[in-house]
Amino acid sequence: MKTELCDRFGIEYPLFVFTPSEKVAAAVSKAGGLGVLGCVRFNDADDLENVLQWMDANTDGKPYGVDIVMPAKVPTEGTSVDINKLIPTEHREFVDKTLADLGVPPLPADEERSEGVLGWLHSVARSHVEVALKHPIKLIANALGSPPKDVIDQAHQAGVPVAALAGSAKHALRHVDNGVDIVVAQGHEAGGHTGEIGSMVLWPEIVDAxxxxxxxxxxxxIGTGRQVAAALALGAQGVWMGSAFLTSAEYDLGVRLPSGRSVVQEAMLNATSADTVRRRIYTGKPARLLKSRWTDAWDADGAPEPLPMPLQNILVSEAHQRMSENSDPTAVAMPVGQIVGRMNEIRPVADIIAELVSGFEEATRRLDAIRDN
Amino acid sequence: MKTELCDRFGIEYPLFVFTPSEKVAAAVSKAGGLGVLGCVRFNDADDLENVLQWMDANTDGKPYGVDIVMPAKVPTEGTSVDINKLIPTEHREFVDKTLADLGVPPLPADEERSEGVLGWLHSVARSHVEVALKHPIKLIANALGSPPKDVIDQAHQAGVPVAALAGSAKHALRHVDNGVDIVVAQGHEAGGHTGEIGSMVLWPEIVDAxxxxxxxxxxxxIGTGRQVAAALALGAQGVWMGSAFLTSAEYDLGVRLPSGRSVVQEAMLNATSADTVRRRIYTGKPARLLKSRWTDAWDADGAPEPLPMPLQNILVSEAHQRMSENSDPTAVAMPVGQIVGRMNEIRPVADIIAELVSGFEEATRRLDAIRDN
Structure with a gap:
């Protein structure tokens, strides 16, 4: 399974995997794909620096990339203290009451409170770029579309191509006009921030546009080799995956249950493809999440409208922390795509990659038979 | 492009096309696919009988099928007069006011008013089956899933296989348990009644289930040969299409504009893939529709909640009639899938089919190159 991207990136397969876990990213790169480490969880650039040092020491010289979350327009920013003042009391009370109703315990008094994911504040995302460019990264991807022009230039000067996510042909064209090198066409099925157009329609539309x-x-x-074949049949040069690796054996984020799995892994292993919702409650922008008693509470009568980005995530950050430290898989806040219905066992990264390759080959041979019959 | 369905149905390509137009259905069958005539618009069984006689005379002996809309459970039914009493005044007033706001003229005083699409009343759908089984049909498809057991038996006794639409693996399994012969796995992207799971995830999930x-x-x-290749790569034995043939040259339903196109064709030619919405306003069940000033009005503050099936369609039936006889493409009520973004010209059915076949072959050769590189 070889496209021009394989030569360009020095990878064996055109499989790009976004993951918040450096363990997963390194395993993907070592298995022949390109591991792309999500930076948004690093509120402190020093933490990212330490993790990238670990990546450099644990990828056997294989290429890897990073993913940032940076809007193209530079917003007015304050500190997190300023921002906190913009959150209505009604919203805070709703979150407190919901957590009490769900039986989610408070954090220990001495534990540091999460300030919220600040990674999508412009200044923080810029610090991620600064840090990452000191490492031998091969790609900077931006989950919110084109980064600002000067950030693209900064990456290009370092010889690093830039990828940007797009949910419509219009956005994809804008990215290319802005100098973006690779477009990630992301359909409605995806986890996290995602648009309304399904992959089957969106991918070829963006390819053509x-x-x-x-x-x-x-x-x-995408979670299987058949889906990789479908993507390449539709004109893509490679695939961008995320959810399917959240239940990989190497994924070690989150508090573990006695089963050895994390709470969210337990929740994902139990979910069907119908068990996701696309809501603004995680960040303020529509994002696909695992359906849970937490998302149900926001859907119930009387729940407030979610706040705009970045306020909503700051509002719910301590709630996310409390749920992730609790041991109840029915009350979680977790971005994941509809492919979660197929994530039914914990598998090593290398096994997932091997199936993507063999499943792709089987699918193409089936198509050959249908064509040549 | 040959699968086992080709031999089974005596067709050249595994392309099944649902269409409300007998002209399109006949052209599809003559071009090597299987035309499937939608019966739901025939409130009077005699009208269907006449159209099927036309089909028999105009398909050169090629196979064709019919599509009915029948719930598995037999509901309590009254006449349309009884049903009308269940519609709240608030809803009627909203429809009247909206049409006035949109500048849609009333019907001529002497024109017969549509009673609403009664085709999904159980008794009417049964009359469709009775009539259709007197013709050499090769398939009965049901848009609402499994028909009742006795209807499946009736079709089987006549040697006619039954297909049923499914939006989830659970529904697909139920259909097969009920004796359905072919499952139509319909993703979120589709026009008309459709579920929440995207085609990329749903199709292989149903195949496996x-x-x-x-x-x-x-x-x-699905609107291109690349998408046919993706569908077959994902394990489908064929494809089921609808929207893409609404802008075929043979499609002759609806009032014509001076351009020779109908009002809804004009609207569809202008639409992008982002110009659809999935709402309950057409029938009472979620259906994907072309976004228009009519759908916008139902999304606005103060609009009433849509009524359940079959009341909602009876409520809006005269409104649909008024809009379809008007000449304003911005105020229409039309089910269509996200593929509408690719429906940018009027093409003969044979040309659409030819591209589906050649596009499929090109896509498979591209995949071969990627595999064998």
Whole structure:
């Protein structure tokens, strides 16, 4: 399974995997794909620096990338203290009451409170770029579309290509016009921030719209080799995956249950493809999340409207922390795509990659038989 | 492009096309696919009888099928007069005011008013089956899933296989358990009644769930040969299409504009893939529709909640009639899938079919190159 992206990135397969876990990212790169480490969880740039040092020591010289979350427009920013003042009391009371109703215990008094994911504040995302460019990264991807022009230039000066996520052909064209090198076409099925157009329609639409000015990675709904074959049949040069690796054996984020799995892994292993919702409650922008008693509470009569980004995540950050330290898989806040219905066992990264390759080959041979019959 | 369905149905390509137009259905069958005539618009069984006589005379002996809309459970039914009493005044007033706001003229005083689409009343759908089984039909498809057991038996006794639409693996399994012969796996992208799971995830999930007990047709988001290749790569035995043929040259339903196109064709030619919404306003069940000033009005503050099936369609039936006889493409009520973004010209059915075949072949050769590189 080889496209031009393989030569360009020095990878064996055109499989790009976004993951918040450096263990998973390193395992993907070592298995022949490109591991892309999500930076948004690093509120402190020093933490990212330490993790990238670990990556450099544990990837056997294989290429890897990073993913940042940076809006193209530079917003007015304050400190997190200023921002806190913008959150209505009604919203805080709703969160407190919901957690009490769900039986989620408070944090220990001496534990540090999460300030919320500040990674999508512009200044923080810029610090991620600064840190990452001191490492031998091969890709900077931006989950919110084109980064500002000067950030693209900064990456290009360091010889690093830039990828940007797009949920419509219009956005994809804008990214290419801005100098973005690779477009990630992400369909409705995807976890996290995602648009309304399904992958089956969106991928070829974006491929056609940008007319070869940049390669397209297909995202949203991919978990098997058959889906990789479908993506490449539709004109993508490779795939961009995320959810399917959250139940990999190497994924070690989150508090462990006695089973050895984390609470969210337990929740994902139990979920069907119908058990996700696309809501603004995680960040303020529509994002697909695992359906849970937490998302149900926000859907119930009397729940407040979610706040805009970045306020909503600051509002719910301590709630997320409390749920992730609790041991109840029915009350979690977790971005994941509809492919969660197929995530039914914990598997090593290398096994997932091996199936993507063999499943792709089987699918193409089936198509050959249908064509040549 | 040949699968086992080709031999079974005596067709050249595994392309099944649902259409309300007998002209399109006949052209599909003559071009090597299977035209499936939608019966729901025939409130009077005699009208269906006349149209099927036309089909028999105009398909050169090629196979064709029919599509009915029948719930598995037999509901309590009254006449349309009884049903009308269940519609709240608030709803009627909202419809009247909205049409006035949109500038849609009333019907001529002497024109017969539509009673609403009664085709999904159980008694009417049964009359469709009775009539259709007197013709050499090769398939009965049910848009609402499994028909009642006795209807399946009736079809089987006549040697006619039954297909049923499914939006989840659970529904697909139920259909097969009920004796349905072919499952149409329809993703979120599709026009008309559709579920929440995207085609990329749904199709292989249903293929795997029913374990070969019935062939699967992939529906939702297909308009090109590349998408046919993706569907077959994902394990489907064929595809089920609808929207893409609404802008075929043979489609002759609806009042014509001076351009020779109908009002809804004009609206569809202008739409992008982002210009659809999935709402309950057409029938009472979630259906994907072309976004228009009519759908916007139902989304606005103060609009009433749509009524349950079958009341909602009876409420809006005269409104649909008024809009379809008006000449304003911005105020229409039309079910269509996200593939509408690719429906940008009027093409003969034979040309659409030819591209589906050649596009499929090109996609498979591209995949071969990626595999064998």
């Amino acid at each position: 940008i007319e070869g000015r940049a390669p397209v990675l297909a995202a949203g709904g | 029913i374990e070969g007990r019935a062939p699967v047709l992939a529906a939702g988001g």
